[in-house]
Amino acid sequence: MxxxxxxxxxxxxxxxxxxxxxxxxxxxxxxxxxxxxxxxxxxxxxxxxxxxxxxxxxxxxxxxxxxxxxxxxxxTVLPLMLSPERDEQLVQMTEGRITTFSYDLVPDYLRTKLEPLAEQKMMQLELKAQNLQYDNAQKQIAAYQKVVSHVWDIVNKAREEWEVEASSRGSTQQNSSVADTHLLVAAVGMGKNLKMGGNPNGQPNPTSGGMMVAPQGRPGGPPGQGPIPPSTQAMSMNKAPSAIKTNIKSAAQMHPYGR
Amino acid sequence: MSTLGTAIDSLTAAMKCNILPNQEYLLQGSVLDQYVEVLLHRLRGLCDNVDSGPETFNDHELCYSLRINSANAPCILPLRVRRALDVTDAPFQLRYVGQPELGDKNRPTVVRSSIDMACSSTILEFLNELGCRLDFEYISRGYMFRKGRMKVTVSKIFKMNGMSNKPSEGVEAISQSYLVELSVQAPLGQDAIAEDMRIFAEQLRPLVQLEKIDYKRLGNMMS
CATH class of the missing domain: 1.20.58.1710 (Methane Monooxygenase Hydroxylase; Chain G, domain 1)
Incomplete structure (x- = not known):
């Protein structure tokens, strides 16, 4: 047995x-x-x-x-022997937390009851609880429940509002348009819808559609083969418009070069 | 001639050492005009240049193409010139961008080869003499943000009504949205940055859907 x-x-x-x-x-x-x-x-x-x-x-x-x-x-745990000496085995067992099994430590570690102070407090509270009138207790419970349910309601309401807001934001608010993205990217990347303005002589550009997208159009190497001369004369900015004008003029004349 | 030689030598050396930022990692999207303030606000919070506020720009971009008629494979070399309309003493920028490569699903961004260089305003004349043809041009106005190596631009694209000599007049917005671009210029093989970009783009949802845009499909779709 x-x-x-x-x-x-x-x-x-x-x-x-x-x-x-x-x-x-x-x-x-x-x-x-x-x-x-x-x-x-x-x-x-x-x-x-x-x-x-x-x-x-x-x-x-x-x-x-x-x-x-x-x-x-x-x-019952019964301490058989106390010693003020350092106990290596104990150190190892407790991962270095307790080094000696001595008089001042044992009462704390082998405690099975609450600390006297805490115990006294518990007793007081228990006594108070016992002396409480039934009606009074019921009243207190009711009041407490009222407070808790009120808080519960507030939290629930906040959550509902938050969820409604989140779902409406997720579904209805459209911040960007895929069509616009495609329009913009095609314009910047391939000149879609921009070419008319760029062709002052109105000549349709035969390769405009496939200019950047044609797979065989991949340049063989970096554009370094045409050595860009380091600009020798530092142009002041008042000359810039003239450069643009040249550009228009020569855009019209360009075809002899292009073909 | 000797100076030119050394310049090319050092350029080749730089390319060999793989220190040239010749790859552009790119994500694109757009935001409707009425929400652009919200986006700018969010970007102000996310990006590095918080104190100075967003940098504005007002640029004129001219897109040229150069046809190279070699016997077996005629090819078209696209070249872009960009100039600031608001900062009159800024240099012009000449730029080559290659075909965007989509890669497979695991690659978070589009990658395209890209070379940038600063030049003077004579570049326009030079390109004309070279036989380049102006394909199209536009005005891009907007805001630029930085986050580490990443660059975010939020810009409105304007069509020019054939008045190239007065680029800020008679312009017309081509859509009711702002173009949003997230890009990084990096040397070849630094694919880790693409992952950072994906995470950053994730933070802008659902305001902007920054995506890999398939140019080939887009070309077929729009035509």
Whole structure:
């Protein structure tokens, strides 16, 4: 009989330790993230971590409340020997947190009851709760529920408004037009709709359509083959209009060169 | 001649060492006129030049093409000249952009080869003498933002009504939207920047859908 109980205790302790270790690992990774990645950490990531921790807490409490699990409250931990000396094994086991198993530390670490101060406070509160009139309690609960439901309503309303706004923005507001994009890109890239203005003599340009798009039109190399002479005379700007005029004149004369 | 020789030598050396930013990573989109303020506000928050505010520009772009009649493969070399209308002492910019390459689905941006150089206003005359023909021209006015190596431009494109000598008069906006471009100029093989661009573009949604635009399909669609 006793042997069976011992076995049960051992297995339940093992599963508890495993859960606690999982919890510890995810807590430490979360702390690590907060300390090292606080610049890039965003809310979704943080909440993911939080959800992991709370899930592990729930599974731990499930293990603890399971029927097969020995009720730990009924067990006693009895310190057999205290020593002020440094205990290497203990250091290793606690990952460097506790170095000695001594008088001033043991009461804190092996505590099974609340701290006296906290316990006193709990007692006071419990006493107060017991002395409360039933009607009074009901009234307080009702008031509290009223406040909570009011806040709930506010949050719900805000969410609804937000969702409506988001959906309307997503569907109706059109900020750009694909047709305009194509028009502009074709104009800038290939001179679509711009050519008439650029051809003062009105001569239709036979290759205008395929000028930039013709696949065989790919130039063999960079335009470096015609050496661009470094401009020797620095033109002052008042000469620029004359350059443009030349350009019109020669656009009309250009065909003898072109053909 | 010797100076020209050394210039070309150093250019070739630079190309060999792969330090020339000759690739442009590009995403394009647009935003309707009435939402451009919202976009500018968001860009002000996202980009580097917060204190100085967005840089404005008012540029005239002339797109030339040069036909090279070699025996077996005639090819067309597109060249673009851009000049600032608002900053009169700024140099002109000559630019070559190659065919946009879409790549596969995993590549976040369009990549095209691109070479930029500063030049004086004589470039227009020079290109004409070279036999280049003016294909089209337009005015681009808008705002420029920077975010690291990324450049964001939000610009309105205006058609010119045949008055090339007075580029700021008689212009007409070609659409009710602003063109939005996100680009980076980088040497060959720095594909990691494209991923940064994708992430940045993601932050502008749904205000602007910055996308890889397929020029070939666009050409077929618009014609």
């Amino acid at each position: 006793q042997q069976r109980e011992e076995k049960q205790l051992e297995s339940s302790l093992e599963s508890i330790i495993q859960r606690v270790n999982d919890l510890k690992a995810s807590l430490s990774s979360m702390i690590m993230k907060i300390e090292t990645e606080y610049e890039t950490l965003n809310w979704p990531k943080f909440l993911d971590n939080y959800a992991l921790v709370s899930g592990q807490l729930i599974s731990l409490s499930k293990v603890l409340s399971h029927d097969k699990c020995t009720n730990l409250r009924n067990l």
